[in-house]
Amino acid sequence: MTDSTTIVNACDVSFWVDNASGTPVDISGTANSVTITIEQNVGDSRVFGSRWPRRKMCGHDCTIDYTILYSTAEDEALDIFRDWSILDDPGARTVKIYIPDKNVGSDFYSGEFVLDSMEIPATAGEGKPIEVTGSLMIDGALALSKVAT
């Protein structure tokens, strides 16, 4: 097979999350990592006389592990995620990720996600900006499409 001409990197990935008002906000400017994990629920069984398992699949799941930078402005990534995490009834929000960018032809992953965790480290003597990590879990189906506008 000839070398692919469509290999991409993550330099210009676009990461959007709904704020508390349900408005999509581009948090790319204060985020530097998203890992989309798509899993299948796989079960296996074995029978006498066979050395190999048989597997059946049913059901999918999806989590997004994120890294955002600690900033103090409103409606940036930390502000949105922090407010989301301390609500009495956080609920699911729309998350959108565009790879490699938000231009026509790019891949577009979207879904309703709940905020599973958020970790805010603070280390004395550390000069690097604080990187806040956590994960989102999908509530419903993951949609995959191509950006067409």
Next chain:
Amino acid sequence: MLYRALANLDAGKTQIKEGDVFPGNVLGDKARAKLEQVGAIKPCSSPPLAALPGWKTRAEKFEPAGVITVENLIDMPDGSIAELFEVSLDRVTLWKRDALDWLKAPRSTGG
């Protein structure tokens, strides 16, 4: 020209499902070119209207107006069709959607 979506397409307010057939003017020229380049859409051949189930009689009436294929039908202005057949614009919209629906690729339900 008609196009077939080879992937789900997000065009803002318009969502096009994989397998759907749609008129090219739904997308901008640059978007269309880019999506064709990345393999997300492909021009779709347009069968004659008479080949669509339940369209034989209607196709015979369209033929004198030069509307032979599904693409011809989609390209013809709604108002012209409504006038020709003395039907409502809603009816014309239904006809066009029906014609395009027959060209849709069936979606896999998994297994």
